[in-house]
Amino acid sequence: MNTYIPRRLTVAAVVAASALLGTACSAAESATPEASGSTPDVVEKPVSSSTEPETKPERRPYTISFGGDVHFEGVLRSRLNANPKTALGPIAKVLGAADIAMVNLETAITTGGTPAPGKQYTFRAPASALTALKAAGVDVASMANNHGMDYMQSGLADSLAAIKRSRFPVVGIGRNAAEAYKPWRTTVNGNRVAVIGATQVLDAEFIQAWTATDQQGGLASAKNEARLLQEVRKARKNSDTVIVHLHWGTELQKCPNEAQRSLAPKLVAAGADVVVGGHAHILLGSGYLGRGYVNYGMGNFVFYNWGPETGRTGVLTLTINGRRVIKDRWTPATIQGGVPVPVTGVNGQRATANWKALRGCTGLTPTPS
Template identity: 35%
Template sequence: MKKLFCLILVIVMLIPASIVSAAGTTTQAKSKDKPINLVFAGDILLDGYVGNQIDRFGNLYPFKKVAPILKKADMAFANLETPVSIRGKAADKTFAFRSKPDTLKGLVYAGIDGVTLANNHILDYGQQAMLDTITHLKRQKIGYTGAGRNIDEAFKPYVQNINGKKVAVLGVSRVLSDNSWIAGKNHPGAASAYTMEPMLTHIKKSAKTNDYTIVYIHWNQEFADYPEEYARTMAKKMIDAGADIIIGSHSHTLMGIEYYKNKPIYYSLGNFVFNRSTRGGDKTLLSMMVHVEIQGSKITSRITPVKIIQGQPNLMDKKYNKEIIAKLNKLSYNAKIDANGNVSKK
């Protein structure tokens, strides 16, 4: 027995280190090639009618029906269209929102990992309330991008390590209520997309330092069905700069999908947790979640239609899903959506 043990030991010692190393490398490569699953949702408001619903039914209420889907993703991300604070003075505008800090518990419950703050409501109650929002997000361990104490903070992407890959989301806005809302060198505010620079430089930087870069942008006209021409041009320039996926918001309506260099552009996901708009009508209640799967250089996506009922996104029946898919096929450019919500290039 002792001789047999010694023989086995000698054989093990004679195995080339390269074989052991290669086996380890193969295992590591397989690990890095695991699919990465992301889910994106549209505008989230926790004030107004939704705020009243939260007061009645609790902080978790807005996300009860969709939390199981969001929680399954490696990363779930949305647009937080409200400052979260008890301080500040309302801006002189038609709609000024401010949500209670405890309402963020709903996002935690739903498994939302991060939010973009680059939108035309984040400074509704001034710089202090915007900075309070960041503080409250940090306390709840929710990531953010798109706003900060200065321009560098505002353009800093939210980055999450998933299956050995760095996935970055960069939040920017081409809809801000005033020039004073734009983040500067020593000025708190939001990341502006009114000019290509420094936005494109930050996208290039992210593309170099991260494996995948998603740009979540606030743009286009409210209640419109189609994007502005500038948005289609800008989306392509962002992809040329290194963006892998473009996700849009602000119109409060669903917009179509376009491919450029085999990369998807979702012009608007519509509302997600929001009030019904009197001006926009019932189409502001039509929504969807976008599922993105990344595996190596392959990026695929599909949509899950939802409908906002009493401030709460709901999964619906086959008839509703068929209607939303038909609508998106009509609104899209060189993209098509099949009966199961899978999106592909025509």
């Protein structure tokens, strides 16, 4: 019979108690911890002498969906003002079905300020734009693009304030370089995911004024390849999946340009598992570069003008486990009234086949190698 004795009893009391109970206690059984005024009189659960090593949660595959360029000009501003929670239309169901969803937010978040001098197209939107993204199932956006600072430093200050108030994650922009290049981090199904945003496209006259430095707020620039690659290597050290979202490409050019073809393998070599982005206003090819996955152009997504080519869009959904991109899936859509509307049936099958064919001029492969 095992007899449990409260900690505060003295050795003499133990002996007396044992005698009264008529129990022959061994020396090991009658030894007790020293009395302590802070130790409660409770019966302690025996502790096993064997200790099992802690096990990390098992990783399981997760999905991340990407949409292309988003702003809220023209007809989209009317939708946003009418109801931010439905501003992105039916494509929200596709975005919301993924574990993570991401888009490129190609606008300054401000209602004031002065537009960039001499710039032909300048985009801005109220803070409700972030509400609209969140309501549509978007989890993170990049503002590292050639419109993120269309309203210069005052617009940047407004954008950063709106982001802070909304608590909506935005990458590629910040009060300094450290903030701009800082990845957004999340854990899903046991996978530690890091997302970095940067732009390879900046108007020559604004490169200096718009690029984040240690002393200046602005955008994360992929033109500073050394800094971007450094951040990818840094993220690689404590992440299971590293994703780089880029603004890159040449407008209306159907194949990746030399700058894209040069940067992509460097990012994969530095530790990026996924490289995805856009700028060209049309779709470009996707596929594997070694074991990394690269998308060269997501096209327009929520956009105020569209045509036969620029209106073709969709959602790219990747299934990932750790560093391995298990599969890609394309949900084709066309822009109608400024928002993407999924294409189904025979037309959807044809659109998906056309999207896969875009890989032909990219040098990418349909499976990892």
